[in-house]
């Protein structure tokens with residue numbers, strides 16, 4: 001049914017404003033475009049097909065490493081920039097011969113530019129080592145774990161472990177010390193221009209960037225490359241997606257079984273009806289159709 005609706009849409013009949021404004025979609029992966037358990041984006045196929053048909057950029061914005069994200073982008077067939085390690089780095093791919101922002105599936109993106117935004121992991125490790133010694137802190141960083149230990153603690157298979165380990169702008173820690181010592185470490189890191197954020201399994205140490213900090217950069221990038229007014233639809237399901245949603249023009253929280261619904265004092269956040277990938281699909285389809293029908297609705 002959905003497929004039929006898409007095929008009935010006349011892309012060339014889009015209103016003039018829709019063409020003048022360059023809409024881009026920025027999305028989280030796990031729990032949003034990828035299923036929490038199967039890591040599949042199959043339920044988002046109708047929305048991905050429509051984005052491809054309109055040649056709208058889809059930018060993945062994730063806590064994953066570049067190597068992990070490149071594999072996923074290649075499976076989907078995206079040719080848009082990627083934001084990785086929670087805003088730590090921005091990857092700009094070479095353009096493809098055909099569509100600007102989409103390519104065939106399993107077509108690996110080749111690098112045009114790699115923009116490091118965050119503090120380098122080697123510098124983070126130096127600071128951590130020094131602070132650990134200073135107060136005899138009890139934590140284990142990825143850097144200190146054996147491959148076997150990493151396999152146990154991350155739940156990842158060896159094949160995907162190497163891609164997850166290939167970090168450049170962040171270091172996950174297994175915290176085994178008191179909350180008081182965590183506060184101490186947090187304030188010391190703050191003074192060193194770093195931050196520590198609690199994630200699902202690990203505490204993550206990185207420079208002071210987040211999923212929202214690269215969005216302004218992305219707006220200017222598309223403004224200069226396509227010389228039109230850039231507007232962003234952002235989708236995510238976790239607390240670390242909030243800065244990205246707040247920096248977008250249309251903010252969509254993907255309903256989740258794992259996380260509470262996201263709320264903001266600064267931004268109206270629309271929550272999807274369905275959960276996970278189905279919610280992603282439904283939200284992207286409905287917003288693209290609204291924009292095609294009446295672009296003036298876009299910012300309300």
Ligand SMILES: [Mg+2]
Pocket residue numbers: 028029030031032236237238
């Ligand atoms: Mg997520």
